[in-house]
Amino acid sequence: QVQLVESGGGLVQAGGSLRLSCVASGRTFSSYIMGWFRQAPGKEREFVAAMHWSARITYYADSVKGRFTISRDNAKNTVYLQMNSLKPEDTAVYYCAARSSGRPRGSDYDYWGQGTQVTVSS
Numbered sequence: 001q002v003q004l005v006e007s008g009g010g011l012v013q014a015g016g017s018l019r020l021s022c023v024a025s026g027r028t029f030s031s032y033i034m035g036w037f038r039q040a041p042g043k044e045r046e047f048v049a050a051m052h053w054s055a056r057i058t059y060y061a062d063s064v065k066g067r068f069t070i071s072r073d074n075a076k077n078t079v080y081l082q083m084n085s086l087k088p089e090d091t092a093v094y095y096c097a098a099r100s101s102g103r104p105r106g107s108d109y110d111y112w113g114q115g116t117q118v119t120v121s122s
Contacts, residue, residue, distance in 0.1 A: 002026045003109045004096045009116030012086055016120070020081040022113060031055040034079045035100050035109055036070060038092035038118075048094070049081060050104035059104045064090075086120045093117050112116030 020036070035050035049070040051061045055118040058070055069082040079096060094116050097109035 002098055004095045004098060004113035005044055006094065006113040006116040009094060009118045011119045011121065013087060014088055014120055014122050016086050017082070017084045018086060018118060019083065020094055020096075020116060020118070022079040022081075024079065024098065025076050031100065032108075033102070033104050034070070034072065035097045035099070035104060036079075036081045036108075037097060037107065038090075039095070040089075041114075045095070045107060047107065049103045049107040050080075051079070052104075061097045061105075083118070086118075088120050088122045091118060091120050 003025045005023045006020060008018060010018060011060055012018050029052050032053050034053055035052055036048040037045050038048050040044040047061050048064055050068045050111045053072060067085045072079045098115040099109040
């Protein structure tokens with residue numbers, strides 16, 4: 001079974017940067033799609049970014065394009081979300097997810113991490 005563990009959340013000032021990490025363990029396929037989602041209080045979970053593990057294909061929500069970058073380190077079996085120029089509206093619990101197939105922007109991923117809190121002060 002695939003297990004995902006996020007880390008790297010915290011409190012930062014607007015305009016600052018933060019890098020989230022997601023360590024994957026268990027049965028992980030190179031063809032898997034890895035995604036990042038977030039959920040703010042009172043809002044539904046929304047898509048942030050996704051990528052195919054092996055292929056150089058990435059997807060981003062319009063709200064984070066140019067500011068966030070999804071990447072991976074094969075040796076560490078880790079997916080990252082580099083967040084720059086953070087805004088207060090980026091405040092949310094961020095979740096790492098994985099799926100073997102389907103829409104990269106879809107919310108019905110097969111595996112989910114526990115989430116990590118990101119708070120951006122104004």
